[in-house]
Each structure stands twice: as structure tokens, then as C-alpha cells.
Amino acid sequence: MENNVIDNSEMNYTQQLPNSTAVLVLGILSIVFCICYGVVGLILGIIALVLANKSLKLYNGAPTAYTPASYKNLSAGRICAIIGTCLSSIYIIIVIVAVAYAGSMGALGPMMNGLK
DSSP states (O other), rough: OOOOOOSSSTTTTOOOOTTHHHHHHHHHHHHHHSSSSTHHHHHHHHHHHHHHHHHHHHHHGGGGBBBBHHHHHHHHHHHHHHHHHHHHHHHHHHHHHHHHHHHHHHHHHHHHHHHH
16 A cells, blocks of 8 residues: 655745746836837836846746745746837837938928929
């Protein structure tokens, strides 16, 4: 008869990953603030990605030392930060193109009136 004893030594999660909640909050805020001409969302997304990469290195060094919930928060925050950074970058490009287009129309306006 086998003794079905579960070894809990590997399930000894003691602490949360540092900055996992901060990464999640910054990632979500980077998506929310991507409409502020993209600058605020881009800054928040980059900060979240830097913090996430530092915490991910710690997790890869000792995965059993951290809680699974904190790793899930870190992963979700990292994904939100990537999405927020991409959306902010696209928004910045759109604003630059719109300003350049409007500026070129303003510069070409007098020349176009002279051709009529």
C-alpha cells in the first residue's frame, strides 16, 4: 500500500513579486492615458515595462519563492503596458502626421490661391 503524502516543500510561496501591483496599475493607466497625445501613456508604459523586466528576472531566478498571484499580476500588467505603449506610439505618429499635414496645407494655401 502506497503512502500518498504530498511534498509541500515546492509549494512554499512566501512573498509577492516586488512591484507586481505597480506594474499592473501602470500598465492599465498607460492604456487609459494613451489619448493624452500619447505622451503620458508612453511614459507610463515604458516605466511599467522596466519594472516588469526587473521583477521577471527575480522570478526566473527563484520561481518557488513568489506567489502565483503576484506572477499573474506581473504578467497582466506587462501585457497592458505593451498594449498601452503600442497605442500611445500609434497615437503620437497620428498626431505628428496630422500636424505636418495641417502645416503643409497652411504653407501651400497662399500658393494654391495664386494659381486660381
